[in-house]
Amino acid sequence: MLGRSVPQSKSWRAAWLLPIAAAPIRGGWVTTGGGRVIAVGTAGEPRPRETTEIDLGDVAILPGLVNAHTHLELSYLRGTIPPQPSFVPWVRQVIAAQRARTDPAAPAILAAMRTAIGDARRSGTAALGDISNTLVSIEALAGSPMRAVIFHELLGFRPDDARGLVAAAVDAEPRPDGARVQISLAAHAPYSVAPALFEAIRDAMRNRPELPISVHLAESPDEVEFLRDGTGAWRRLLDDVGAWNPEWRAPGVSPVAYLASLGFLDRRTLVVHGVQATRADLLELARIGATVVACPRSNVYTGVGRPPVEAFYASGVRVALGTDSLASAPDLNLFAELAALHQVAPSVPAARLLESATRHGAEALGLGDELGSIGPGRAADLLAVRIPPGTVDVEEYLVSGVEPEDVSWVHESIQR
Numbered sequence: 195m196l197g198r199s200v201p202q203s204k205s206w207r208a209a210w211l212l213p214i215a216a217a218p219i220r221g222g223w224v225t226t227g228g229g230r231v232i233a234v235g236t237a238g239e240p241r242p243r244e245t246t247e248i249d250l251g252d253v254a255i256l257p258g259l260v261n262a263h264t265h266l267e268l269s270y271l272r273g274t275i276p277p278q279p280s281f282v283p284w285v286r287q288v289i290a291a292q293r294a295r296t297d298p299a300a301p302a303i304l305a306a307m308r309t310a311i312g313d314a315r316r317s318g319t320a321a322l323g324d325i326s327n328t329l330v331s332i333e334a335l336a337g338s339p340m341r342a343v344i345f346h347e348l349l350g351f352r353p354d355d356a357r358g359l360v361a362a363a364v365d366a367e368p369r370p371d372g373a374r375v376q377i378s379l380a381a382h383a384p385y386s387v388a389p390a391l392f393e394a395i396r397d398a399m400r401n402r403p404e405l406p407i408s409v410h411l412a413e414s415p416d417e418v419e420f421l422r423d424g425t426g427a428w429r430r431l432l433d434d435v436g437a438w439n440p441e442w443r444a445p446g447v448s449p450v451a452y453l454a455s456l457g458f459l460d461r462r463t464l465v466v467h468g469v470q471a472t473r474a475d476l477l478e479l480a481r482i483g484a485t486v487v488a489c490p491r492s493n494v495y496t497g498v499g500r501p502p503v504e505a506f507y508a509s510g511v512r513v514a515l516g517t518d519s520l521a522s523a524p525d526l527n528l529f530a531e532l533a534a535l536h537q538v539a540p541s542v543p544a545a546r547l548l549e550s551a552t553r554h555g556a557e558a559l560g561l562g563d564e565l566g567s568i569g570p571g572r573a574a575d576l577l578a579v580r581i582p583p584g585t586v587d588v589e590e591y592l593v594s595g596v597e598p599e600d601v602s603w604v605h606e607s608i609q610r
């Protein structure tokens with residue numbers, strides 16, 4: 195590789211380069227061309243020949259971030275749903291807002307979604323895991339530089355024909371052009387999805403083994419109570435919205451144990467939230483090879499509590515990071531979410547938190563060969579984050595809160 199002639203390539207030097215798969219390199223450089231990374235090196239190593247050298251100065255180059263859980267279609271609710279002391283009152287407000295919505299593709303909804311995608315991009319996000327009931331985000335994402343897996347989310351606590359419901363949903367999915375946006379399936383949560391529907395979703399995904407699957411799991415204490423005893427705020431909500439199924443029996447186990455018993459969890463499952471997961475649950479998820487997606491700011495906003503992030507990492511489970519939607523987070527800035535994660539789990543090394551926001555998110559979305567780390571052949575979706583001159587602990591700096599104005603994309607950078 196070194197010494198090879200690479201016309202039209204650029205070699206970017208930075209105060210720090212974070213390959214993620216290896217330790218940060220002070221004064222490191224990365225050569226890109228044709229949208230790909232060609233080579234990576236330390237300060238003293240020679241660049242490829244015939245490359246244009248650009249010194250970006252006091253910046254850290256790192257891979258674009260991966261937001262593994264959001265709901266772009268709820269972006270129009272930004273600032274309208276107040277924080278709640280417990281989860282079900284928050285859910286009731288979102289349900290009311292959705293019922294008041296006459297057209298899921300109304301101009302204001304599409305505009306809010308496009309703004310959200312632009313804001314996410316400007317704050318350094320390369321890829322999104324987007325939960326969608328209406329699929330209106332497909333077009334907006336396909337017209338953006340963002341990569342995405344759109345999880346077509348299904349609900350039904352008493353479906354007459356679970357398999358028919360899944361088949362109709364899959365038939366209704368448009369086929370986006372190109373590989374930047376892919377469509378998969380998600381089950382909403384154990385209190386809104388009947389066992390037969392979980393099984394039907396799982397069966398439908400057997401034909402698409404390369405794609406991840408998502409589910410909200412172990413989010414609120416109400417969910418734990420409902421699955422243990424069949425009682426509480428969730429039971430009352432299901433009654434109130436006419437969705438209660440008198441045939442359903444509480445399994446009497448934890449949310450994780452319940453979905454494991456249904457065979458819903460495997461290596462490609464994104465378990466979103468996990469706030470109520472016990473140590474035994476987390477060890478089981480680690481054994482299965484699933485990914486926990488932490489959304490710490492949303493968890494506080496919706497009143498479900500602080501996620502046990504230190505226990506996540508101690509268990510060995512793969513941890514990814516998500517902002518959740520603008521109905522429960524102030525913005526889609528994943529650097530701000532990373533700072534919240536760091537605050538919740540100060541004992542977890544910054545390097546591991548950064549890995550969650552990059553490599554582990556990319557792997558969870560099935561994009562690990564393209565994104566999440568800097569190495570030859572991978573996509574050159576790289577960030578240049580402005581850092582103070584003389585920064586020594588660059589990882590600690592990056593998990594302590596980065597503002598969008600300090601973030602730029604390397605391929606758009608000009609020499610400073």
Ligand SMILES: [Zn+2]
Nearest residue numbers: 325410518519
């Ligand atoms: Zn969510």
